[in-house]
Amino acid sequence: MTDATTPAIACQNLWQVFGPGADKALTDALSRSGNDADTAAADLRESGFIPAVQDANFEVKEGELFVIMGLSGSGKSTLIRCISQLLPGTGGEIRVDGENVIGASKKALTELRRKKLGMVFQHFGLFPHMTVAENVAYPLRVQGVGRKERLARAQEVISLVGLEGREDSFPRQLSGGQRQRVGIARSLAVNPDIWFLDEPFSALDPLIRRQLQDEFLRIQATLKKSIVFITHDIQEALKLADRIAIMRDGKIVQIGTPTDIVLRPVDDYVREFSKDVAKGQHAKVASVMRGDESECGPDDPGLTTAMTLDAALAHCMELYEPVPVRDEAGNIVGNVHPSDLAAALQVDET
């Protein structure tokens, strides 16, 4: 069933509508509007329903860190709850490793959660009556893993998140950052393939947040999970993501790499997000490179495709002619004009 090309998660025409009798209302609205999502959503709103997720389409590849970003109320939390089936999903398909989970039996879902899924919550969702070790071992306990074995595994993940020595503390005795480490450890206890993180660092202080982001990247570098990560913080999204989906009022308005989002926002809403971002730190030279390698000037400051614009600009501050750009292997793959670098940084200075 699964092969290298099967995405870890694939959502097709996914809808989550709230209100009594939402299933039928959605079907009706879609047939009335001739399957046009925007019209159907407006129609649903008018009749008192809340289309929290509208016609979401995206794929998360294996090992990819997929970030969903949006303001509060944009439907991102609802979307992740659909995928993890904490909400049933009103219409469409969600394929996890190629299998549709919408309408799957309770038993199948429980099995899926026990083997493949892990989730981290914004406010940690720790069990107040259990110690750190018991919290982390709980996903194993529900599967009937013996006490000794599950505590040993808990110990492993507790070390992974750097909480050795706090195994017997209760959640109330921990700081916010430590609590989220417990949350992360618990979600990793069964070694899931797919990892959901719902604004995991939003409730933390900026310093702790940065620290945990770095550790999260370190953990991901070794574990290579397929991740859906929710945030409302564009900096966080750009820092972590392989690809970003931006949501607004229940709709995904743009999916793209961090560079795409920063340099090629599809509309004012997305542009508004990237306004505060120091573009030079996120956009790469590749995004402004031209394919023609013959027109270079005499200077070669040694730009590469993976360099950020800021770094590239620092290398050719005093140059006025196109310079060559190399790929990772050192082959020249194109050129870039220093003025283009500067211009790219100033797209939105209005």
Place this chain on the structure above:
Amino acid sequence: MTAVTDIPSQHAARLTAGAKAALITVIVGAVCLALESVAPWLVKWPAAWELPATQWVGAFLDWFLNGIKPAMRLFSDLMTYPMDAANYVLGNTPWPILIGLVTALGWYLGGLPMALLGFIGLSFVLASGYWAESMNTLALVAVSVPVALFVGGAIGILANEVPRVKSFVQAVLDVMQTVPTFAYLTPLLLLFGFGPVVGLIASAIYAAPPMARNVMLGLERVEPEIKEAAIMSGGTRFQQLFQVEIPAAATQIMVGVNQCLMAALSMVIIAAVIGGFNDIGWEVLLTMRKAQFGESLMAGLVIVVFAVVIDRMSGTLATERKRYDQRVVWAVLGFTVLFTAAFWAWLPNPSELTLLDPMAEAVDSGLTAFTQANGPWLDALKNNSLFYVLLPLRIGLDQAVLPFTWGFQWTPVMSYGLFAVGAVIALLMAWCGHLTGGLVVLILIGMLETGIANLPWPFVLTGAAALGWVAGGWRLAALSVGLLCTILVSGLWERALLSLYLSGAAVFSCAVVGGLIGLASAVWEPVWKVVRPICDMLQTIPLFVFLIPVLMVFQIGEFSAFLAICAYAIVPMIRYTRHGLVNTPDEMMEAAISSGATEWQIMRDVRAPYAAPTILLGLNQTILYAFAMLVIAALIGTTGLGQSIYLALGQADVGLGISAGAAMAILALIADRMVQGFAEERRKALGL
């Protein structure tokens, strides 16, 4: 302020809802009074129009109860086993061991203070000479509480698991809370006959709802992310519930356990009224009937001691608990066992202990001396309150003002004069923009003139509809009128009005006095330091015990009943008023202070409006408390529904008992919904 919209105008459409409602009520009342001589049926519901609803209810219940009697008798036979066992164990365990056990338990739960409380409490019980009776009571509690916990817990979990039954369960629990305690007893009496089992089952029924409520509340309040984390961990529903949600809700559930214990104790004592069985409640009743107030007070104190010990110890379960050294527990237990073994032969029989008898006698003689010394003053207080306040409220100035008490006879001219004064006041207030206020004054004067017990029924129905409409829209108005009509046609109307009068008077006094005490406690911390333990105490004391001191000083009668109701019902008013006033958000206070408002302006313009919804909830509780106490107070002389329920109990008249109980529940329910409606409206207005 709503005054702007209250300006009177020719266009009725511009009147506020309140003004319209009040206006209609005034008109209906005036018409009824004007036509009284022509059409007396407008004032007094004719007996010929009454339906024999009480008999119907009685006949139906008799049939129904007889139907389930065999099953119930079987159940009660089964219950006698655990009860006998509990009785045997508690009755035959040597008293030092029991005291040691309670002391050790106290230490385990709350350290030294609780251990001391347990030790001193039980020592007092021992010294009082009521040890055996206390153990009988305790045996009943010991059996009824597990039943109530189990049933209540199961109902709470069921309601949580099956959303469809949730609102139904909630409604049933609401009704059960308003049905007076004695009303339960009559059908139980029929089912189980006289004896301790009735008390056991009554207390289990009475104590289960608080448990169910708290389990529901606790499970509801578990953070959604905790529930989701349990789901995402791959737990089955059973695992989620029992491994995560219930333990996470433990604090709230323990509050339920505490309330369940207190309710059971309270009911076990009340059930003594039909018990005639050798327990402490019975002892209170017996000594009260024999006017042996010293003994009665002593027995009452024993009950209070039990209530305090049980309440405070189980209360620690609901708070964050420290761990206390368990070696102390074993040491205490070991010591008591050794002590008992060593002094077995010399241990006195607890029933023969009379250490406190001199105290009881002292109380008795002291009381006699006190009443003799202060007799004129006390009588004056009692008679003045009766003749100048309670009686006019009840039967109106036109009947209460007699040469014998007031020194002159009320004449129709005076009535007209009074109404004229009322009309002038109303006009003046309307002129100043307070039309609704003016109309309400007019209504109140009319009620004072007629007396609550003599109010014309169309006026009461209109008034209830008007209040309901203002508080909660036409639905509440329709509900109120519909429910009141059932009382009207069932022939319980006059008694209902009497109950309304007494509880109304008590609630009004509580609202004024309690509100003032609450205000004083809020602005002046030392007052609260004094008031708080008194409130705690009053809330712990079982209802029954309130009657003793009142009876000692003022004898049987309406005034005593009134005082007992006030003493019990005032507590929530004080608590909620203070709580509301103290909990004004800091930023609001800071904003007011930095605007340059004085203390008094802050109180009037910021704290009081912000506290209004909370104070209204306190009023709501006070009303419910007053209704609950009204029935108990029937033991020492009230008229109305409470008395009917009590009489029905004596005559095993299920129809009357249940109908009167239902009527009472209806009154309480309507009052509850209306006050809640007003509170809700205020909350919405404040955006809370």
